[in-house]
Amino acid sequence: MNAPTQRKFGLLTTVAMIAGIVVGSGIFFKTDDILQAVNGNIQLGVLGWVLGAVGIIFGGLTIASYAKVEDNVGGIITYSEMARGKTLGYLAGWFQIFFYYPALVAIISWVAASYMLVLFNHPGPFSTGEFTLFSWVLTVFLLFFFFIVNTLATKQAGKFQSFAFIAKISALLVLAIGGLTLGAPTFSSATISTGGGGLFVTLISIAFAYDGWLVAPSIAHEIKHPKRNLPLALTFSPLLILVVYVSYFLGLNALLGPQKILELGNGAVGEAATLQFGPIGPRVVFTFVVISVLGTLNGLILGYIRLPYALAVRDEIIAPNGLSRFQRNIRHLCTLPFLH
DSSP, X not given: OOOOOOOOBOHHHHHXXXXXXXXXXXXXXXXHHHHHHTTTOHHHHHXXXXXXXXXXXXXXXHHHHHHTTOOOTTTHHHXXXXXXXXXXXXXXXXXXXXXXXXXXXXXXXXXXXXXXXXXXXXXXXXXXSOOOHHHHHHHHHHHHHHHHHHHHOHHHHHHHHHHHHHXXXXXXXXXXXXXXXXXXXXXXXXXXXXXXXXXXXXXHHHHHHTTTGGGGGGGGGGBSSHHHHHHHHHHHHHHHHHHHHHHHHHHHHHHHOHHHHHHHGGGHHHHHHHHHHOTTHHHHHHHHHHHHHHHHHHHHHHHHTTHHHHXXXXXXXXXXXXXXXXXXXXXXXXTSGGGO
């Protein structure tokens, strides 16, 4: 049942899947929340980003040690079996299929639709606070569209993941470098009393900005030279994410200052974009925010749709033979010329 799988994803796509899922829309609007929690202390804010990265850095190194040994279908399911036996692998697979991925995919689809409505000045949850019928229709459309693309055109889905990764990292770095260049870079602590909860409250907010990196191992069996590329991606991606996050945080503070950021709230990124690019700046930023969220959605679905097959090859799902045949038929369909 465990037929050979075409190795179609290179190192860039693997890095793009990790960083592209982790870096969503939240980072664009997280700076004021961090400053609020640490009372405007930039040094504590940077420390929070560093401590938040420690978890995925060591988590990535741990998973990388398993990836160097085993590259069979399953990702976390396989590594859970290696660590604690088949029962834990079985539970990990079913938890991801029915709880983890469905919740994330649904939420990210809604967020993507909401930001698209903001971009095109259409009434929606983020602009009016109302859940319009069109916003729900758009949410469902995006969800089904990316499921179809990832099912019938896997290579194209991988290419989009790489594109979204490059776009969002580039946007954050441009804003960071622009802020550091036009502003006054400083690590000095600001004296602002916001009633924040301190560093540990900050880590709660920061933790969500680092979530999602565990999705990448689900495509381990489709990565070229997986025992080399997956560990490299798991080691490099967290460090890249940390550099981008800290650079953006410092760039925004250098350009606007903690006090201004707290006053503007989520509007701080729009103000920074306006100072750097003029009146068109906010619309440019929201364009990249939409691309960023769609990249996260695409990456989640890219990993999600492989889980039922991973359980099927272990005979741990209903009608595994039928599911395996269905997967092979889809793989054959994806080789047809009109999908390339």
